[in-house]
Amino acid sequence: MLNSLTFARHTRAAACAVMLMLAAAGAVAAQTPQNPQPSQSTPPPQPDSQQQLRDEVDRLRKEFESVRDAYGLRLAALEAKLTQMGGAGVPPPVEQPPAAVPPPTAAAAPPGQVEVPAGAAGAGGPQGALPIYGGATATSKIFNPDIAVIGNFLGAVGRNAVNPAPVFEMSEAEASFQAVVDPYARADFFLAFSPEGVEIEEGFITFPTLPWGLLAKVGKLKQQVGKVNTLHAHRLPWVDRPLASINLLGGEEGLADSGVSVSKLIANPWIFLEATGEVYQGNSGVFQSHQRSDVSWVSRLRGYRDMSESTNVDIGASFARGHNDAGPDFHTNLFAVDATFRYRPLQRAMYRRFLGRTELFWSRRDQEEGRVPAFGMYVSGEYQFSRRWFAGAR
Incomplete structure (x- = not known):
C-alpha cells in the first residue's frame, strides 16, 4: 500500500515537471519574432525552422496529455483500491523543525564515558575519562568484569640447603577480576591458587573521588611497607622474593591484611609527593591481634622525580607498628626505606632499559627477654638488551 502511494506521488511530480517543460517551450516559441531583423553576424531564420519548432511543441503537448491521462486512470484505480480496503490515505510527512542545539558548556566526553569528577586526580586517582555504566552497559560490565589468569611456573637446578626447591613447580596461579563499578568506585579482586x-x-574497592583529593581503598590489601611487599608474585623481576623481605615481612606472601588505606598527593613545585596512612585488623605474618582494638598501623611517604627525559628516581620511607604473638603488651615496629632508579631512552624504549633498586628493613620486636632488633637489605639490577630479553642480578 505504501509503495503504491509513493508511486502515485512520484507520478504527480513527473507530470508537473513535464508541464513546466512544455510551458517553457511554448513561451520560447511565442516570443520568437515573426519577422526578425537580420543581423550582420547571424543569418535570419527560415520559416521552415519556426514551423518545425511549433510542430515539436504540439507533439510534446500531445504526449504529455496522453501520459497524464494514463497516470490519472492508474491513480484513480489505486485510490479506489485503498478505499475498498478501508485504509485512509497516508498524510505526507511533516517536516519537523530542527531541534535547538544547546550551547556548549564543556568539552563533550566520548560516548560511553564521563569525565572524572573533581578530586579524582588527587592521591594517585585515575585521570581523564571513566566509562559510564548504565542500563545494558552496567549489566554487561559489573556482572562480567575483566578476567585474567596468570600462572607462575618455576624450575630449579643445583643445591640449596637453606631453601630446597623441586626441579619443576607450579608455585602459584592467580585469577584477577576487575571492573569499574561506577564513576566513583572500582573493584579489584585477586585469587591465588597454590x-x-x-x-x-x-580484594578491595577503590574510591578515587573523595573530598579533599583523597583516594581510599577498603578490603584486603598488601600493606605499603617497602616496594616489593606490594608486588604480586608474577610481577616480581626475580623468581623469588629477597631473603630480607621473607624474614622480616612475614614470609613469601608478605604483609597483607584487611583494613583501610587512604592516600593524598601533597602539592609542591618540585617533586611528586604522596602520603599514605593505613589501618589494619592486625593479623598478618608479623602482627597478631589479641582483641578487637589491637589494630596495626602503617604510614608511608613516597617521592618521585624525573631527572631527565630518560631517567627518574623513586624514593620511599615506611613505618608499621602492631601487636605480635608474644602477648597483648608486646609490639613489633618495622622501618623500611626503598630507592629505585630507572633509565629508559625514549628512542629505544622498547629495547633498552635499566632498573636499579634497593631496600633496607629494620625490625624491633618486643619479647619477654627484651627487645630483639633485626636488619636486612638487598640490592638488585636489571638490564633489558632486547625487546623480550632481560638480564639481572640480586
Whole structure:
C-alpha cells in the first residue's frame, strides 16, 4: 500500500515537471519574432525552422496529455483500491523543525564515558575519562568484569640447603577480576591458587573521588611497607622474593591484611609527593591481634622525580607498628626505606632499559627477654638488551 502511494506521488511530480517543460517551450516559441531583423553576424531564420519548432511543441503537448491521462486512470484505480480496503490515505510527512542545539558548556566526553569528577586526580586517582555504566552497559560490565589468569611456573637446578626447591613447580596461579563499578568506585579482586589451597590474595574497592583529593581503598590489601611487599608474585623481576623481605615481612606472601588505606598527593613545585596512612585488623605474618582494638598501623611517604627525559628516581620511607604473638603488651615496629632508579631512552624504549633498586628493613620486636632488633637489605639490577630479553642480578 505504501509503495503504491509513493508511486502515485512520484507520478504527480513527473507530470508537473513535464508541464513546466512544455510551458517553457511554448513561451520560447511565442516570443520568437515573426519577422526578425537580420543581423550582420547571424543569418535570419527560415520559416521552415519556426514551423518545425511549433510542430515539436504540439507533439510534446500531445504526449504529455496522453501520459497524464494514463497516470490519472492508474491513480484513480489505486485510490479506489485503498478505499475498498478501508485504509485512509497516508498524510505526507511533516517536516519537523530542527531541534535547538544547546550551547556548549564543556568539552563533550566520548560516548560511553564521563569525565572524572573533581578530586579524582588527587592521591594517585585515575585521570581523564571513566566509562559510564548504565542500563545494558552496567549489566554487561559489573556482572562480567575483566578476567585474567596468570600462572607462575618455576624450575630449579643445583643445591640449596637453606631453601630446597623441586626441579619443576607450579608455585602459584592467580585469577584477577576487575571492573569499574561506577564513576566513583572500582573493584579489584585477586585469587591465588597454590599447592596449599585457594586464598584471596587481595580484594578491595577503590574510591578515587573523595573530598579533599583523597583516594581510599577498603578490603584486603598488601600493606605499603617497602616496594616489593606490594608486588604480586608474577610481577616480581626475580623468581623469588629477597631473603630480607621473607624474614622480616612475614614470609613469601608478605604483609597483607584487611583494613583501610587512604592516600593524598601533597602539592609542591618540585617533586611528586604522596602520603599514605593505613589501618589494619592486625593479623598478618608479623602482627597478631589479641582483641578487637589491637589494630596495626602503617604510614608511608613516597617521592618521585624525573631527572631527565630518560631517567627518574623513586624514593620511599615506611613505618608499621602492631601487636605480635608474644602477648597483648608486646609490639613489633618495622622501618623500611626503598630507592629505585630507572633509565629508559625514549628512542629505544622498547629495547633498552635499566632498573636499579634497593631496600633496607629494620625490625624491633618486643619479647619477654627484651627487645630483639633485626636488619636486612638487598640490592638488585636489571638490564633489558632486547625487546623480550632481560638480564639481572640480586
